[in-house]
Amino acid sequence: MTHDDARIVIVGAGPAGVRAAQTLVAAGLSPVVIDENARWGGQIYRQPPAGAAFVRSKATLYGFEARKADALHTTMAALLPQLDYRPDTLAWACEPGYLDTLHAGREARVPFSHLIIASGATDRVLPVPGWTLPGVYTLGGAQVALKAQGCAIGRRVVLAGTGSLLYLVAYQYAKAGAQIAAVLDTSSWSQQIAAAPRLARLPSTFAKGLYYVGWLKAHGVRIERGVTIDGIDGERFVTGITWRRQSGRDAVLQTLACDAVGIGFGLRPETQLADLAGCRFHFDTLNRCWLPELDDAGRSSVRGIYLAGDGAGIAGADAAEAAGRRTALALLDDLGIAHPRIDGQPDAAQLARKLQRIAVFRSGIEAAFAPPAGCTSHWPDSMTVCRCEEIDTGTLRQCIRAGDAVEINRLKALTRVGMGRCQGRMCGEAAAALLSEETGLPLEAVGRVRSQAPIKPIPMSPALYTEGVTAIPEEARDE
Numbered sequence: 001m002t003h004d005d006a007r008i009v010i011v012g013a014g015p016a017g018v019r020a021a022q023t024l025v026a027a028g029l030s031p032v033v034i035d036e037n038a039r040w041g042g043q044i045y046r047q048p049p050a051g052a053a054f055v056r057s058k059a060t061l062y063g064f065e066a067r068k069a070d071a072l073h074t075t076m077a078a079l080l081p082q083l084d085y086r087p088d089t090l091a092w093a094c095e096p097g098y099l100d101t102l103h104a105g106r107e108a109r110v111p112f113s114h115l116i117i118a119s120g121a122t123d124r125v126l127p128v129p130g131w132t133l134p135g136v137y138t139l140g141g142a143q144v145a146l147k148a149q150g151c152a153i154g155r156r157v158v159l160a161g162t163g164s165l166l167y168l169v170a171y172q173y174a175k176a177g178a179q180i181a182a183v184l185d186t187s188s189w190s191q192q193i194a195a196a197p198r199l200a201r202l203p204s205t206f207a208k209g210l211y212y213v214g215w216l217k218a219h220g221v222r223i224e225r226g227v228t229i230d231g232i233d234g235e236r237f238v239t240g241i242t243w244r245r246q247s248g249r250d251a252v253l254q255t256l257a258c259d260a261v262g263i264g265f266g267l268r269p270e271t272q273l274a275d276l277a278g279c280r281f282h283f284d285t286l287n288r289c290w291l292p293e294l295d296d297a298g299r300s301s302v303r304g305i306y307l308a309g310d311g312a313g314i315a316g317a318d319a320a321e322a323a324g325r326r327t328a329l330a331l332l333d334d335l336g337i338a339h340p341r342i343d344g345q346p347d348a349a350q351l352a353r354k355l356q357r358i359a360v361f362r363s364g365i366e367a368a369f370a371p372p373a374g375c376t377s378h379w380p381d382s383m384t385v386c387r388c389e390e391i392d393t394g395t396l397r398q399c400i401r402a403g404d405a406v407e408i409n410r411l412k413a414l415t416r417v418g419m420g421r422c423q424g425r426m427c428g429e430a431a432a433a434l435l436s437e438e439t440g441l442p443l444e445a446v447g448r449v450r451s452q453a454p455i456k457p458i459p460m461s462p463a464l465y466t467e468g469v470t471a472i473p474e475e476a477r478d479e
Contacts, residue, residue, distance in 0.1 A: 012118035014042020016309025016324030054150035130232030154260025198364030298327035388420020
């Protein structure tokens with residue numbers, strides 16, 4: 001394939017996608033960049049909507065990362081004349097040589113010879129009783145509300161779960177003036193201390209995390225570690241949260257009043273497009289999930305398809321930038337194009353060393369903030385696991401205990417868990433964890449939920465949306 005024949009598509013305009021695009025443009029290529037968001041930056045450097053009714057500086061929005069955010073935003077803005085940039089566009093399916101996309105209610109098939117998937121991550125969700133009440137958000141959702149809408153999720157907020165994002169969101173909310181009733185961390189102080197030597201491999205990042213915790217405590221925000229979340233209280237909306245903290249041999253049950261809860265247990269990679277593209281997967285013990293098989297430069301098992309950033313394994317924004325550039329360099333190698341030099345951007349050897357340091361740090365993060373083990377044994381039968389299809393824990397347990405399912409896709413077929421609008425993105429891990437615990441099989445042995453197109457909801461009839469028609473045509477009502 002010649003330089004001119006290559007049609008390169010990048011999915012995602014976060015840190016990985018932007019650095020990949022920058023590298024390719026510097027080599028004389030003009031990739032298509034497809035992004036589901038309205039503006040580039042991804043989740044970590046999410047920008048408010050253009051013409052937003054509120055004004056918040058980058059220093060306020062991104063804190064210590066304001067310079068990195070500004071550098072990424074500025075880089076992408078400078079690249080726009082040399083890209084085919086398509087914001088507000090969902091890539092909802094992938095097959096050999098083509099992506100199916102949706103923008104403003106209209107479908108478009110985008111051909112590619114080379115595809116870089118920089119799809120990022122989403123919250124890892126483990127349900128607790130009451131998690132479907134109005135007023136319960138994921139931690140990522142709470143962060144989106146603050147960055148993109150300029151508002152908090154409630155007047156008195158509890159943030160619960162575990163992971164570094166838990167403390168970052170708490171800090172961002174408190175700095176913005178929101179009332180944080182408490183931060184409830186299911187990880188223990190002892191496991192966080194044990195992970196400190198690995199976290200110290202990136203001293204500046206580690207110091208930032210310590211600063212967030214210290215700042216919260218100095219400003220009177222209650223932080224509890226080693227807790228078990230018993231449930232979120234309320235009937236029509238959130239009124240409180242109930243949790244336990246071990247004290248000697250007794251579990252002390254406590255209830256805290258609040259009107260909103262942000263909850264999350266770390267992040268999970270978005271891998272559906274890679275699955276639909278036919279990439280091979282393996283179980284990754286660090287990320288506790290199935291990931292596409294990649295070489296050191298981000299090449300997948302499918303020729304011409306590459307992955308970079310958190311969609312290839314959770315590692316954070318700095319690693320995503322490095323991996324985006326590294327993957328673009330691998331693509332250039334495959335096309336026989338010399339690596340371009342970009343001021344301030346490392347070469348392949350420097351990228352490898354940087355990513356190795358981050359990998360050690362990341363293993364420390366996962367050890368410090370591991371999702372709670374054995375949590376499914378405490379789930380009541382009446383608790384909803386799959387919101388889309390309204391499947392509760394009891395239905396899943398009954399199917400498993402009857403011996404009808406020892407593999408996640410079999411459980412899906414028999415109960416419809418993971419068949420709804422979210423395609424298992426919210427409930428898949430919970431269902432797999434329950435299946436693993438009920439059968440006694442390791443998590444990797446129960447398999448992974450196979451992806452199906454569309455990976456996210458799309459309108460059934462685009463014409464009804466693009467033409468402004470809201471009613472069903474009379475001649476179609478009886479069909």
